[in-house]
Ligand SMILES: Nc1ncnc2c1ncn2[C@@H]1O[C@H](COP(=O)(O)OP(=O)(O)O)[C@@H](O)[C@H]1O
């Protein structure tokens with residue numbers, strides 16, 4: 001393991017801060033969390049990503065102590081926390097809909113939990129000032145919540161959650177109420193604060209870009225299970241299933257039948273079309289149903305057939321989405337299937353190379369996409 005890269009999950013001697021061990025949570029006969037096992041390490045920024053209802057909040061509530069597992073164990077620093085009540089855990093949860101006290105100043109909002117815990121007065125003062133500095137709210141200390149912006153209120157909620165110096169901070173959709181620009185700025189602030197304090201963060205989000213931006217690792221969930229847990233680049237470039245490939249980012253999925261050919265795997269996907277060529281997948285037999293997944297930005301579009309591309313298919317421009325920085329071409333293949341190809345608009349003024357109904361070639365290398373079992 002390289003020393004300059006933070007990757008405790010690759011170190012067999014690293015001790016996880018949190019361990020879910022075969023955790024199942026049922027509500028009546030409904031299984032919200034299904035035999036889930038995962039380790040989260042100290043100082044990680046760990047993101048839970050998945051569609052609504054997949055069990056993200058339930059996982060957080062079990063960590064915080066508001067729910068107990070029906071089966072299995074949750075360990076914090078090696079200790080089973082099943083019997084530890086929420087206020088005795090070294091965790092703090094910032095809820096989806098956090099509420100500040102409207103009649104208290106920002107300063108008093110941040111101090112509230114410390115006063116309740118009977119921290120000595122001078123220490124409270126120091127701690128609040130430190131939190132104000134950390135979240136860049138010094139100037140607003142005397143104001144009431146209604147006298148600051150939404151983004152600033154968000155930072156107050158964060159300062160309040162961090163004031164008690166929890167070992168673990170749980171953030172359930174913390175940026176949900178912010179508009180896109182503020183959200184992106186706040187993501188970077190969150191990362192800075194996480195790094196400065198060394199607190200372990202677990203964040204829930206349904207926004208894949210947000211998860212990819214902030215997280216050391218992302219867990220993609222589906223129906224109470226973690227389908228894949230890995231670094232953002234691995235989740236994006238080496239998804240372990242069609243579900244993950246489709247959930248994260250934009251992807252073309254082409255269904256076909258496998259045909260292993262030496263050190264390459266071929267996929268027969270349409271009559272009269274050349275087989276798609278890619279790197280093999282272990283344990284695949286001839287004729288097996290597979291998906292080929294390729295990201296639009298890896299597909300090149302050209303007027304002439306490229307001489308040496310491993311994969312090249314012809315189609316017709318069906319639609320063009322101009323997004324300013326990039327354009328996405330929807331190219332229809334003879335069989336009717338649409339393949340998306342993206343091109344960067346790296347000149348401000350240029351003639352558009354292709355237009356509707358143009359015949360074009362789509363091409364990519366033999367390592368640009370991945371095969372996935374169906
Ligand atoms: N207290 C509860 N009683 C019954 N069902 C619940 C309860 N809490 C959550 N659920 C169900 O468990 C599933 C997962 O919920 P949740 O963890 O809130 O999902 P997410 O946060 O991923 O949207 C949902 O189908 C939800 O309806």
Ligand SMILES: [Mg+2]
Pocket residue numbers: 056057058
């Ligand atoms: Mg939720």
